[in-house]
Amino acid sequence: MMILKILFRNAFHNKLRSGLTILGIAVAILAFGLLRTVISSWYAGVEAASTSRLVTRNAISIIFTLPISYNEKIRQIEGVKMVSYGNWFGGVYINEKNFFPNFCVEPRTYLEIYPEFVLSPAEKKTFLADRKGFVAGRKLAAKYGWKIGDAVTLKGTIYPGNWDFVLRGIYKGRDDTTDETQFYFHWDYLNETIKKASSQMAGQVGFYMIAITRPDLAADVALAVDKTFKNSLAETLTETEKAFNQGFIAMSGAIVTAIQMVSFVVIIIIMAVVANTMAMTTRERIGDYAIMKTLGFGGRDITVLIFGESLVITLAGCLTGMILTFPAAAAFGHALETFFPIFIVSTETLYLDVLAAILIGCLAAIIPTRQAIRIGIADGLRRIG
Amino acid sequence: MAEQKQNIVEIRHLYKAYHRGSLVVPVLYDITFDIVAGEFLALMGPSGSGKTTLLNLLAGIDKADEGSIRVGDMDITALSETELAHWRANHVGFIFQFYNLIPVLKAIENVELPLHLTSLSKKERRDHAEMALRMVGLDHRMDHYPKELSGGEQQRVAIARAIVTDPTILVADEPTGDLDRVSAEEILAMMERLNAEMGKTIIMVTHDPRAAQRAKILRHLDKGYLTDDDSQNPL
Ligand SMILES: Nc1ncnc2c1ncn2[C@@H]1O[C@H](COP(=O)(O)OP(=O)(O)OP(=O)(O)O)[C@@H](O)[C@H]1O
Ligand SMILES: [Mg+2]
Numbered sequence: 069m070m071i072l073k074i075l076f077r078n079a080f081h082n083k084l085r086s087g088l089t090i091l092g093i094a095v096a097i098l099a100f101g102l103l104r105t106v107i108s109s110w111y112a113g114v115e116a117a118s119t120s121r122l123v124t125r126n127a128i129s130i131i132f133t134l135p136i137s138y139n140e141k142i143r144q145i146e147g148v149k150m151v152s153y154g155n156w157f158g159g160v161y162i163n164e165k166n167f168f169p170n171f172c173v174e175p176r177t178y179l180e181i182y183p184e185f186v187l188s189p190a191e192k193k194t195f196l197a198d199r200k201g202f203v204a205g206r207k208l209a210a211k212y213g214w215k216i217g218d219a220v221t222l223k224g225t226i227y228p229g230n231w232d233f234v235l236r237g238i239y240k241g242r243d244d245t246t247d248e249t250q251f252y253f254h255w256d257y258l259n260e261t262i263k264k265a266s267s268q269m270a271g272q273v274g275f276y277m278i279a280i281t282r283p284d285l286a287a288d289v290a291l292a293v294d295k296t297f298k299n300s301l302a303e304t305l306t307e308t309e310k311a312f313n314q315g316f317i318a319m320s321g322a323i324v325t326a327i328q329m330v331s332f333v334v335i336i337i338i339m340a341v342v343a344n345t346m347a348m349t350t351r352e353r354i355g356d357y358a359i360m361k362t363l364g365f366g367g368r369d370i371t372v373l374i375f376g377e378s379l380v381i382t383l384a385g386c387l388t389g390m391i392l393t394f395p396a397a398a399a400f401g402h403a404l405e406t407f408f409p410i411f412i413v414s415t416e417t418l419y420l421d422v423l424a425a426i427l428i429g430c431l432a433a434i435i436p437t438r439q440a441i442r443i444g445i446a447d448g449l450r451r452i453g
Numbered sequence: 454m455a456e457q458k459q460n461i462v463e464i465r466h467l468y469k470a471y472h473r474g475s476l477v478v479p480v481l482y483d484i485t486f487d488i489v490a491g492e493f494l495a496l497m498g499p500s501g502s503g504k505t506t507l508l509n510l511l512a513g514i515d516k517a518d519e520g521s522i523r524v525g526d527m528d529i530t531a532l533s534e535t536e537l538a539h540w541r542a543n544h545v546g547f548i549f550q551f552y553n554l555i556p557v558l559k560a561i562e563n564v565e566l567p568l569h570l571t572s573l574s575k576k577e578r579r580d581h582a583e584m585a586l587r588m589v590g591l592d593h594r595m596d597h598y599p600k601e602l603s604g605g606e607q608q609r610v611a612i613a614r615a616i617v618t619d620p621t622i623l624v625a626d627e628p629t630g631d632l633d634r635v636s637a638e639e640i641l642a643m644m645e646r647l648n649a650e651m652g653k654t655i656i657m658v659t660h661d662p663r664a665a666q667r668a669k670i671l672r673h674l675d676k677g678y679l680t681d682d683d684s685q686n687p688l
Contacts, residue, residue, distance in 0.1 A: 073558075074558065077557035360566075361538070362514055363547070363566060365538070445509075445514040445515070449549070449553075452551050453550065453631075
């Protein structure tokens with residue numbers, strides 16, 4: 069008990085030094101937490117993706133389209149429950165800075181295949197009835213202050229011109245990981261508008277979304293779809309939604325690796341800082357430890373004192389950092405909503421925080437402890453005065 | 454009368470050298486002497502003569518190269534590190550020049566500290582520590598931290614810590630070396646009382662003739678040699 073009392077008081081004896089060290093650890097834990105959250109939010113789309121949904125796209129590349137006639141054929145394949153389709157629209161709101169995912173879909177089937185986008189029955193009804201209607205995620209609508217019935221114009225990038233829409237519904241995410249920043253409207257609206265300009269470009273679909281009857285059929289159905297369109301003008305590539313989303317992310321894999329490395333470098337730097345603090349502290353206390361050994365306390369007591377002090381400081385910093393992570397992540401996520409629609413600090417990150425703090429605390433204590441134990445009592449006592 | 458008393462410390466042919474790299478620095482040569490129970494001995498000598506080294510050896514915080522030291526009925530040169538630590542906790546009280554209190558502990562906690570190595574209950578520890586502080590006249594300063602006490606007061610706390618375990622011997626290395634004259638006198642008077650009234654055996658290293666005057670026996674150390682045989686304090 070006395071040992072615990074001494075180690076706690078030692079930890080906060082030099083208030084300025086302990087305070088600065090704790091602050092340093094807190095900032096490092098905060099940075100670590102945010103960087104990890106960036107990475108996991110990057111993968112959030114993958115995590116949220118369902119394995120019982122397939123996505124079919126042009127086998128050559130995502131930028132090539134497929135004929136609308138495939139819809140009927142896919143529907144007949146065994147194991148397929150429902151098919152929807154859509155195009156990436158790529159429009160911007162007012163100017164390029166206001167970027168968010170927007171696309172057109174076949175609305176009736178889309179809403180059924182994606183039950184995680186929760187829409188009230190009334191809004192669903194008016195949306196389906198209005199060809200120019202669109203639905204926005206809760207976060208997106210809040211960001212631009214859109215209310216039901218508002219007219220919104222997007223500037224087309226793939227499909228030039230100004231496109232007018234009316235907000236008919238605001239969806240809420242069913243799960244924490246559901247993206248609430250999407251913008252979707254009627255495929256018919258896009259198709260009929262471009263049909264007037266050039267009939268060639270009409271009747272094209274960017275991707276088909278397929279709901280299957282059982283998740284374990286995913287591989288079979290995907291194979292069957294692609295076989296159906298083998299040797300046709302537009303061959304298809306069908307994969308689970310998860311794999312499809314992963315394909316997007318693979319492109320930015322290098323960036324993710326870089327961020328991951330930075331987050332670990334942060335931990336290593338702070339480890340050096342804490343180790344230095346502990347070395348300084350132990351050097352100052354060599355006399356104290358010598359007195360305790362003189363009185364008959366042993367190496368184990370000295371070990372508990374030094375490791376304990378180190379851990380008290382790192383865990384105090386860790387706790388402060390963890391507490392700061394939540395408001396910081398909220399602010400960060402809010403500012404970068406369009407890039408990271410899902411920005412949630414995971415429990416795993418918190419465990420890693422604690423693990424890192426314990427690791428730092430122990431590693432920083434090893435060398436000072438060895439020194440304090442090895443030095444002879446007589447030598448230790450001679451350092452006093 | 455001295456012959457009737459039993460020896461509490463017996464030192465035989467003690468040699469000690471320090472090693473500085475490949476250099477061997479001899480410090481003590483063939484030291485042999487006895488200390489009888491209830492003695493108050495002052496060890497004097499010029500700086501560097503080996504006083505601290507000798508005190509450390511007989512208090513069991515350093516190891517001799519040759520020779521034997523018996524304290525009570527224990528040959529401490531035969532003990533392992535761990536056994537020595539245990540032995541010190543039970544048999545030696547330490548008083549240092551710089552008081553050497555633990556700065557983060559209050560006076561009472563500093564005095565209680567060595568009792569944590571005993572089997573005493575929490576209440577017994579507290580009672581013993583309070584009594585020791587009362588004996589050095591500091592019971593009203595129990596809850597003060599060392600830095601809130603004067604040098605003389607800190608040394609009195611250190612004395613309380615040294616006697617609280619009721620050790621076989623008390624060792625003091627220049628206990629008044631860092632004190633003003635008045636405080637030094639107080640500390641010496643206190644040690645004299647401990648010796649006279651409670652029969653504590655005290656071995657004190659000192660430079661200060663006034664301190665040596667309080668002791669019953671004087672011994673001189675010069676360049677590692679004990680230069681006189683048993684002599685009653687001539688001062
Ligand atoms: N750890 C050590 N390594 C090498 N030499 C040492 C060591 N400790 C002490 N010495 C040397 O041993 C000799 C005796 O030292 P000691 O401290 O016993 O002297 P002292 O009589 O107590 O001196 P003072 O009155 O100055 O305290 C000195 O010459 C000192 O330099
Ligand atoms: Mg000395």
